[in-house]
Amino acid sequence: MIFKLIAVLAVLFFVYTIFFKKNREKTINKNNKDENIEDVMVECPTCGTYVSKKEGILSNGQYFCSSECLKK
Structure with missing residues (x-):
């Protein structure tokens, strides 16, 4: 059974x-x-590291990885 x-x-x-x-x-x-997934990686003009457009800092048409690179 x-x-x-x-x-x-x-x-x-x-x-x-x-x-x-x-x-x-x-x-x-x-x-x-x-x-x-639309996430474009761009190069930081100061240090050369790649950062996401969503996370990068946009200034004068360029994306920077941090505020330190932006100040340089």
Whole structure:
């Protein structure tokens, strides 16, 4: 009796993984493809390190990595 119950549960789990799990993975991957990360790296004119445009300090059309580089 226990063996039959375990066999039925194994078959149900197998059916679930084949039919339902693949559909869920497709929707997750589809949602991730829609998101584009737009972050451009620019070079600091003073020290030459690369900094994100979002994190850089914009002054006179140039992006600086820190306020120290901006003062130089």
